[in-house]
Amino acid sequence: MQFDAELHRCALIIDRELPAGLAMNAASVTGVSFGRALENLVGSALQSQDGVTFPGLITAPLPVLMAAGDRLAELHRRCADDESLFVLPFSALAQSCRSYGEYEARLRDTASSTLALVALGLAGPKKTISRLTGDLKLYS
Template sequence: MTGTDLKCVMVVDETLPMGIIANSTAVMGATIGKLYPEIIGERVLDQTGHTHQGIIEIPIPILKGDRACLKELRSFLYDPQFSALTVVDFFDVAQGCKTYEEYVEKMKQIPEADIDYFGLTLMGPKKQVNKLTGSLPLLR
């Protein structure tokens, strides 16, 4: 898949406090960077010769919805027709844990129906991402 066929978007619950939105997008972005290291550019030099780390080479629009929108969107993503998409989700259980081990243990006890999503990141074929998120507005 070429860069022009690939799209990444984040959808967040716009009703959350700004700090939770920022944390959610940071966590999801770090996970996308791990899963797709090839989309991170090389280090660059400024005119003075100082080095700056490479950043992602594709845009990641941040779209807004509410909890119901996120829940519905997440349910669509379990459908096999969207299996080509990579989904990174962030939610209340993860936000409330102090260690990764605590997160793993809590997740074993929680059915998906009880998860309260803060944000979803979709990465994959542009047509599929657009089909699911094309009508959502930008977070401003």
């Protein structure tokens, strides 16, 4: 997806039942994956007046919201076939693995319908993302 901050919005939705450490992990892993997958989401490096370089940051607000696990699954199902959206599911399976190789092997033998989601990243048209997430509370 070619992200345009004037046209698009993004959001991270975290399972509200996760302990704080796992919630932080889910948000950070999903955020890193967003940065890699969405072209133009991360701005260019900038320099301060005194020449210190600061790496590029996200070019749009990124609210971190919370929802129950079943709501994450429902949102994932609703969004999966919408080609205007970028949908980034993060599963409990992924969070339980100690290496990417382990995740790859275990995922290969698992039906997606059986995966419990612990986080969901969404990006797409502003109105669509607002409609999908407008009733969710900020993560606290």
